[in-house]
Amino acid sequence: MSPETYVSNFMEGLRRRNPGQPEFHQAVEEFVGSITPFLLDHKRYLDNYIMERLTEPDRVVSFRVGWQDDNGAIRANRGYRVQFNNAIGPYKGGLRFHPTVNAGVLKFLAFEQIFKNSLTTLPMGGGKGGSNFNPKGKSDAEVMRFCQSFMTQLAKYIGPNIDVPAGDIGVGAREISYLFGQYKRMKDEFTGILTGKDIAFGGSLIRKEATGYGCVYFVENMLNHKGDSVKGKTCVVSGSGNVAQYTVEKVLHLGGKAITLSDSGGYIHDPDGIDQEKLDWVKDLKTVRRGRISEYVEQFPRASYYADQRPWSVPCDIAFPSATQNEINASEAQTLIDNGCMAVGEGANMPSDLDAIHIYQKAKILYGPSKAANAGGVAVSGLEMTQNSMRLHWNGEELEEKLQDIMKKIHKQCVEYGKESSDYINYVQGANIAGFVKVANATIAQGVM
Ligand code: NDP
Ligand code: 2IT
Numbered sequence: 001m002s003p004e005t006y007v008s009n010f011m012e013g014l015r016r017r018n019p020g021q022p023e024f025h026q027a028v029e030e031f032v033g034s035i036t037p038f039l040l041d042h043k044r045y046l047d048n049y050i051m052e053r054l055t056e057p058d059r060v061v062s063f064r065v066g067w068q069d070d071n072g073a074i075r076a077n078r079g080y081r082v083q084f085n086n087a088i089g090p091y092k093g094g095l096r097f098h099p100t101v102n103a104g105v106l107k108f109l110a111f112e113q114i115f116k117n118s119l120t121t122l123p124m125g126g127g128k129g130g131s132n133f134n135p136k137g138k139s140d141a142e143v144m145r146f147c148q149s150f151m152t153q154l155a156k157y158i159g160p161n162i163d164v165p166a167g168d169i170g171v172g173a174r175e176i177s178y179l180f181g182q183y184k185r186m187k188d189e190f191t192g193i194l195t196g197k198d199i200a201f202g203g204s205l206i207r208k209e210a211t212g213y214g215c216v217y218f219v220e221n222m223l224n225h226k227g228d229s230v231k232g233k234t235c236v237v238s239g240s241g242n243v244a245q246y247t248v249e250k251v252l253h254l255g256g257k258a259i260t261l262s263d264s265g266g267y268i269h270d271p272d273g274i275d276q277e278k279l280d281w282v283k284d285l286k287t288v289r290r291g292r293i294s295e296y297v298e299q300f301p302r303a304s305y306y307a308d309q310r311p312w313s314v315p316c317d318i319a320f321p322s323a324t325q326n327e328i329n330a331s332e333a334q335t336l337i338d339n340g341c342m343a344v345g346e347g348a349n350m351p352s353d354l355d356a357i358h359i360y361q362k363a364k365i366l367y368g369p370s371k372a373a374n375a376g377g378v379a380v381s382g383l384e385m386t387q388n389s390m391r392l393h394w395n396g397e398e399l400e401e402k403l404q405d406i407m408k409k410i411h412k413q414c415v416e417y418g419k420e421s422s423d424y425i426n427y428v429q430g431a432n433i434a435g436f437v438k439v440a441n442a443t444i445a446q447g448v449m
Contacts, residue, residue, distance in 0.1 A: 003036040014055060021104025023325060027111050027350055028055055030357065034429045035436055038417075050440050057084040057110065058091075060103060063153040065131060067145045069138075079150050081129035081157050081165070084110040087442040090161055091127030092117055092378060092385075094168030097175065099134045106130060108325070109168075109349055113378070115435025116371040119410045122382035127163055129154065135170045136290075147178035155183050158193050160388070166195040166381050169324065172242060172287065173198060173208070192388030195381035204384035206399040207377075212246025212322070212347060213400070214376015214407050215368075219318060219345035220254060221411035222366040225425070231255035236316035236341075238262045239323030240293045243347040243374065245283055247320045248274050260311040261293055262323060267311040268296045270303035315339035322347030330355035337363045346370035357428065364424055372410050372431035379406045 010032055015025055032051060039045050065079045080103060083091045093113040096106070106128045114126030133146055157163060167176055176196045183193050190202075197203035206213070220230050233256045237244050240261040248258040257273040261282065270278070278300060285291045297305045312319065312332040319341050321327050327348065328336075333356035336344070343366035346352065350370055352360070360367040380403055387393060394402075410431075417437075418430020 001040065003040060006036050006040065007033055010051060018104070021107060023108040023350070024104045024111065026354060027108040030354060030428070031432050034432045038433050044444070045440055048444050050443065053443060054085065054439065055111070057082055057107060058086065059083050060107070061157055062103065065133065065146065065150045065153065067149045069142055077131050077133040079129070079131045079153055080106050081154060081163070082106045082110040082127055083157070083163055084126040085114045085439060086125035087439050087446060088118060089123035089125045091163035092124035092381065093126055093128040094166045095171045096128070096130035096168040097133045097135050097170035098130070099132050101130045101132045112349055112371050114439055115432060116375045117378055118435040118438045119372060119413060119431060120375050120379040120382060120406055121409055122379060124378065124382050129165055130168065140174070143175065144178045147175055148182040151179045151182035152186065155186050160192045164193060164195060164385060167242070169241070192385055195384040197384070202388055204380055204387055204399065205394070205396040206403060207380045207384055208242060209246040209249070210380035210403055211243045211374050211377030213250040214379065214403055215243070215247055215320060215345045215347040215373045216250035216254060217376065217404055217407040218368050218373040218411060219343055221408055222343060222368055225415065226366070229254070230318070233257070233317040234259060235318045235320055236260045236311050236314050237320045237322055238267065238311055238327060239348065240282060240286055244322040245279065245286070247322050247347050248279050252276060252279070256318070259316070260314055261296070262311055263293045265292055265294055266305060266307040266309055268293055268303050268305050269311065269314055270300060272302055312336055316341055318343045318345065320345050320347050321351035323351070324348055325350040326353050328352045328356045330359055332356065333359040337365060342366060344368065345373045347374050349374065361426070367427055369428050369431055371435060372414055372427060375410055376403050376407055379403060
């Protein structure tokens with residue numbers, strides 16, 4: 001059978017079994033499209049029906065989350081946890097609170113998480129959860145009541161050796177604290193059921209920085225492999241949340257210059273570069289005052305704000321999409337390349353659509369796909385679990401060294417499985433095959449279930 005026939009037959013079945021879940025179809029298509037030649041060369045995987053098994057989640061739970069707003073009005077949202085695969089460790093993956101959350105979006109994220117977690121070299125399975133709750137504009141008290149109600153249901157399904165959620169879009173330190181508090185109150189048990197916790201109660205240093213820092217380290221590894229580095233490079237970053245902020249910070253540490261940030265309202269362009277002082281102002285804006293990125297230009301008038309636009313038309317050497325899925329389409333990818341972009345490091349999950357990926361590959365730029373490039377966050381979550389189990393705290397330097405080492409190992413695995421010629425690494429193929437092999441072998445070894 002030709003790879004094309006295998007992929008098209010497989011995708012037809014997957015679409016039929018999972019109607020109305022385009023993001024899940026997209027994530028699986030990218031994956032199956034790149035590993036199929038390897039699958040066809042390894043009959044054992046085909047005989048074991050491995051792709052059919054790996055694309056069916058262990059379970060998807062959904063539950064009502066009722067809560068009261070500050071006016072006493074009663075609200076109802078939907079909560080979910082997708083427990084996709086635990087072949088190599090307890091389910092692990094974030095919680096997303098955003099109005100676009102539905103079962104298909106969480107299945108795409110949990111599917112990606114299986115292979116991302118495998119790449120980290122740590123023992124973690126893949127899961128994801130969240131709710132269509134929109135934290136924007138809600139008071140702290142409303143967010144607290146929502147989190148308490150959400151955890152009252154979620155607590156039935158998680159545990160330190162079962163499933164360990166963390167943050168994602170709309171779920172940061174504030175939400176993790178409320179969720180943790182409610183679990184502790186229900187179970188009378190102080191245990192590592194979430195990562196991304198405050199340092200005062202079992203959190204890990206470097207966790208909040210880890211995704212952004214890790215992504216820049218990954219790009220540094222890709223560039224080093226070609227005898228280049230982030231130093232002196234102009235970087236375009238989207239988003240202005242956790243991942244975007246610490247991407248800008250590590251770009252600064254490595255001597256690069258970040259010139260954009262965005263949110264769902266538009267983007268800012270600061271041609272002078274976002275230095276540490278400006279970045280600290282953004283951190284306060286986003287995590288304390290919960291404001292909009294448009295306010296940046298009032299504070300720093302040499303910058304410009306572009307409403308309802310994404311930053312990809314700003315010329316750059318490196319692009320760091322760090323907001324959300326499908327934020328770069330084919331024409332934006334082409335614009336990046338036409339403007340001289342040499343590398344893309346995906347801080348967000350699946351920010352480039354399938355056509356955009358084909359354009360990067362055709363142009364042979366350095367393209368670090370999300371499951372490799374943004375794995376630093378979950379990697380330090382894994383290290384938080386280790387510290388919780390051992391009841392100790394590692395210091396910041398130790399953790400940053402471990403993070404750097406993990407990103408280097410992920411890069412190495414991508415090179416091992418993705419080397420197409422002496423000067424071209426197909427990082428999509430490399431990340432997918434390297435992530436797959438461990439999970440597939442574990443699944444086969446554990447028997448048919
Ligand atoms: P945050 O909630 O901290 O920030 C999200 C940012 O993205 C905000 O600036 C938000 O703008 C913007 N954004 C969200 N949705 C959209 C949208 N539909 N259109 C335009 N902009 C949008 O989340 P994180 O920084 O944690 O997450 C960002 C990305 O990184 C996500 O794809 C997430 O899955 C991924 N990721 C996160 C990890 C982590 O450790 N936190 C780990 C690995 C990946 P606005 O305020 O207007 O909504
Ligand atoms: O997409 C991701 O890897 C995350 N949101 C982090 C998951 C985690 O468990 O730290």
